[in-house]
Amino acid sequence: MGFKDIEKRARDYAEKMSESRKKEQEHSELIAAEDQDKTE
Known part of the structure; x- marks a missing residue:
């Protein structure tokens, strides 16, 4: 495992x-947009 692999x-x-x-x-x-829809 060489340095290039890492x-x-x-x-x-x-x-x-x-x-x-x-x-x-x-x-x-x-989710934030959906929450806003619910509160409006």
């Missing part, structure tokens, strides 16, 4: 994390 894995992992964080943000925005 670097690539770290980059792949970082991309996965940022994508899942984006999805979570979109999801919480959807």
Whole structure:
């Protein structure tokens, strides 16, 4: 296992994390919008 392998894995992992964080943000925005609909 060379340094390049570790670097690539770290980059792949970082991309996965940022994508899942984006999805979570979109999801919480959807929930917030639904909550607003209920209160109006």
